[in-house]
Amino acid sequence: xxxxxxxxxxxxxxxxxxxxxxxxxxxxxxxxxxxxxxxxxxxxxxxxxxxxxxxxxxxxxxxxxxxxxxxxxxxxxxxxxxxxxxxxxxxxxxxxxxxxxxxxxxxxxxxxxxxxxxxxxxxxxxxxxxxxxxxxxxxxxxxxxxxxxxxxxxxxxxxxxxxxxxxxxxxxxxxxxxxxxxxxxxxxxxxxxxxxxxxxxxxxxxxxxxxxxxxxxxxxxxxxxxxxxxxxxxxxxxxxxxxxxxxxxxxxxxxxxxxxxxxxxxxxxxxxxxxxxxxxxxxxxxxxxxxxxxxxxxxxxxxxxxxxxxxxxxxxxxxxxxxxxxxxxxxxxxxxxxxxxxxxxxxxxxxxxxxxxxxxxxxxxxxxxxxxxxxxxxxxxxxxxxxxxxxxxxxxxxxxxxxxxx
Numbered sequence: 383x384x385x386x387x388x389x390x391x392x393x394x395x396x397x398x399x400x401x402x403x404x405x406x407x408x409x410x411x412x413x414x415x416x417x418x419x420x421x422x423x424x425x426x427x428x429x430x431x432x433x434x435x436x437x438x439x440x441x442x443x444x445x446x447x448x449x450x451x452x453x454x455x456x457x458x459x460x461x462x463x464x465x466x467x468x469x470x471x472x473x474x475x476x477x478x479x480x481x482x483x484x485x486x487x488x489x490x491x492x493x494x495x496x497x498x499x500x501x502x503x504x505x506x507x508x509x510x511x512x513x514x515x516x517x518x519x520x521x522x523x524x525x526x527x528x529x530x531x532x533x534x535x536x537x538x539x540x541x542x543x544x545x546x547x548x549x550x551x552x553x554x555x556x557x558x559x560x561x562x563x564x565x566x567x568x569x570x571x572x573x574x575x576x577x578x579x580x581x582x583x584x585x586x587x588x589x590x591x592x593x594x595x596x597x598x599x600x601x602x603x604x605x606x607x608x609x610x611x612x613x614x615x616x617x618x619x620x621x622x623x624x625x626x627x628x629x630x631x632x633x634x635x636x637x638x639x640x641x642x643x644x645x646x647x648x649x650x651x652x653x654x655x656x657x658x659x660x661x662x663x664x665x666x667x668x669x670x671x672x673x674x675x676x677x678x679x680x681x682x683x684x685x686x687x688x689x690x691x692x693x694x695x696x697x698x699x700x701x702x703x704x705x706x707x708x709x710x711x712x713x714x715x716x717x718x719x720x721x722x723x724x725x726x727x728x729x730x731x732x733x734x735x736x737x738x739x740x741x742x743x744x745x746x747x748x749x750x751x752x753x754x755x756x757x758x759x760x761x762x763x764x765x766x767x768x769x770x771x772x773x774x775x776x777x778x779x780x781x782x783x784x785x786x787x788x
Contacts, residue, residue, distance in 0.1 A: 448473035448525040450480070452534035453507065455521060459646070460544040462511035465497075467523025467534055469504040480525040482508055488520050488538075492531060496524070515544045545577035546643035552650050558635055560616055562627070562656035568616035572637055579607040580642040586612075588619060588652070589634045596623040620658060626721040627658035660720040664787035668764070672696075672780045683764070683786075684757035688735060695747075696739035696769075696780055705732045705756040714752050714765045723787070724761045727754040739782055744771040751784075762788045 453466035465482045480503075483496035490496075497508050513519065519541070523534035551573045552558070560568055574584060586599040598618055604610055627633070633652040638645060670679040672687045680686050684703030687696070700706050707730035717723050738750030746766050753764040766784040773779075 444474060445529050446474050447529050447532040448477045448480075448527060450523050450525050450532060450534045452482075452521060452523040452537050455537055455539040457509065458539055458541060459547045460515040460542045461513045462509060463513065463519075463539055463541065464507055464509050465521050466505070466507035467525070469525055472504075473525070473527045473529065473532070475528050477525040477527040480506070480523070482510075482521060482523050484510070484519050484521045486517060486519060489536060490520050490522055491533070492524060492526075513541050515541050517541050542643060546580075546641065548574055548576045548581075548639045548641060548646055550574050550637050550639060550646065550648040552635065552637060552648060557653065558650055559653045559655060560619060560633075562616065562620070562654070562658045564656075565616035565620060570614040570635070572612055572614065574610045574637065574639055576608045576639075576641060578641075581607045581610060582640040582642065584610055584640075585636075585638040586614070587636050587638075588623070589636055589649070590623075590627070591632055598622060620660075623658060623660075626660070626719060627654060629654055629657045662718060662720060662723065662763070662787040665765075665785035666787075668784055668786050670698075670780075670782040673774070674777050683755045683762055685755065687780075694740065694742050695737040696741050696782075698736040698739075699734060703755050703757040705754075706734075706736060707732060707754040708736075708738075708750060709752040709754045709763065711749060711752050714763065717763060717787075720761065720788075723754065723763050726763075727756050727761050730754060738766065739769050739780070741771050741778070741780065744769055746782075760788055762786050 448469060449471040450467050450469045453468060455463050455465060457464040465484065467480065467482060469477070469480065479498055479500055481496055481498040483490045483492050483494050485494035497510070499506060517540065518538055520536055520538045522536050525532055553570050553572075558570065572586065574581070581604050582602075584599065584601045585597075586601075588596040588598065590596070596619060598614060599612065601610065631654050633654060634649045635652050636647060636649045638647040640646075668679060668682075670687075671677065677687050680698065681701070684701055685698050685706065686701035688699040705727060707727055709726060709730065713726060717726065736750075736753060738747045738753075740747055746769055751766045753762075753766070755762045755764060764784060764786045766782055768783050770781040770783075771778065
C-alpha cells in the first residue's frame with residue numbers, strides 16, 4: 383500500500399499514526415492540523431459504461447471521470463472524526479489518486495485540506511484528529527484520473543465541546559491477554575473520567591465472533607458522576623460468558639459511556655490464551671412425585687403435572703418454564719458443556735405437553751426419556767430413568783426418578 387500526506391497539512395503541526403488500543407481520546411497538545419489513521423477495504427474495481435460528462439468507467443475507449451460517494455461521518459469527538467469515500471465507478475482511464483478533502487466552508491476541494499491515497503481501493507476510511515472543538519466541517523471524497531477530479535456528495539459535521547468527551551482508559555495502556563489456563567493472573571482496570579458531571583450510564587461487555595456478547599456491567603448510578611473505576615478479572619468472564627471460547631478466538635473488550643452529550647465507545651482487542659468451555663454441573667438426582675393434588679419436584683424446573691383423567695400417559699406441562707423440548711437419548715452422554723445444551727434447547731421445537739411416562743406399563747417411553755428445559759435463564763438437560771406407578775388408598779401414586787445437569 384502506498385499513501386501520501388499532502389504537504390500543506392504539515393505546516394503548523396505534526397503527524398503521527400493514532401493507536402486506538404486503549405483510549406477513546408488521547409491528549410497530544412496543541413494539534414492544529416490532522417492526524418490520520420487509514421483503514422482500507424480492498425475491492426475489485428467495477429467496470430461500467432458511461433459518458434465522459436457523467437463519469438463512470440468502461441472498455442469502449444471513452445474517457446470519463448470516476449463516480450464516488452462520501453461516507454457519513456462517524457466517531458465524532460471534540461478533535462477527531464472518521465471520514466471516508468466509496469468509489470462507485472473508476473472512470474476511464476482508471477483513477478490514480480483518491481482521498482478526502484475538508485474545510486470549514488462548503489464545497490471543499492483538493493486545494494483545501496486533504497488526505498491523499500495512491501492505491502487501488504474502492505472503500506476507504508480515514509480517522510482525522512487534531513480538529514478544532516465545536517467547529518463545523520464540510521467533507522467531500524474525491525478521485526482523480528487523467529480526465530480530472532471528481533467529487534462525492536458533501537457531508538458536514540460539528541466537533542464536540544472538549545469537556546463533553548469522556549476519557550476511557552483500559553488496562554493502564556497495556557495489551558489485554560486472557561489466559562484461561564491461569565485465571566488468577568488476569569486483572570483489567572477500567573477508568574472513565576468526564577470533565578463535566580454528566581455520566582449517565584456505562585456499559586462494559588466483551589464482543590465475540592458471530593455477534594456473541596458477554597455483558598459484564600451496566601452501571602446507572604455513580605458516587606462521582608465525573609469518575610468511574612472498576613477492575614475486572616478473568617473470573618468475571620469465566621462466570622458470565624455462557625458458552626465456549628476456543629483459543630485464538632477474536633474478542634474485543636468494549637466500554638460504552640453515555641453522557642448528556644452522546645455515546646462514546648472504546649474497543650480493545652483481547653488475545654485469548656487457552657480456551658473456555660464451561661462444563662455441565664451435575665449430574666444430580668431428581669424425583670417427581672404425584673398423588674392427587676400433592677406434587678413435588680417439578681416446580682424447580684418451571685414444570686407441573688397436568689390432569690391425566692383417563693389418559694394412559696401421565697402428562698407434564700410448563701408452569702413458568704420458557705421452553706421444554708425433547709432431546710435425543712444420546713445427548714445425555716454426549717453433551718458435556720453448557721454451550722452444547724444451550725444450543726440444543728434453543729434450536730429444538732418447543733412442546734407444550736410431555737407424555738413420555740406410561741402409566742399402564744409403568745415405564746418411560748423409548749426415545750422420550752431426555753428433556754431439555756429453559757427456566758429463569760438456566761438450561762437443564764433431564765434424563766428420566768424410571769417410573770413407579772402404584773394404587774394406594776388415596777389414589778394413583780406416580781413417582782418418576784432420574785438425573786439432571788445444568
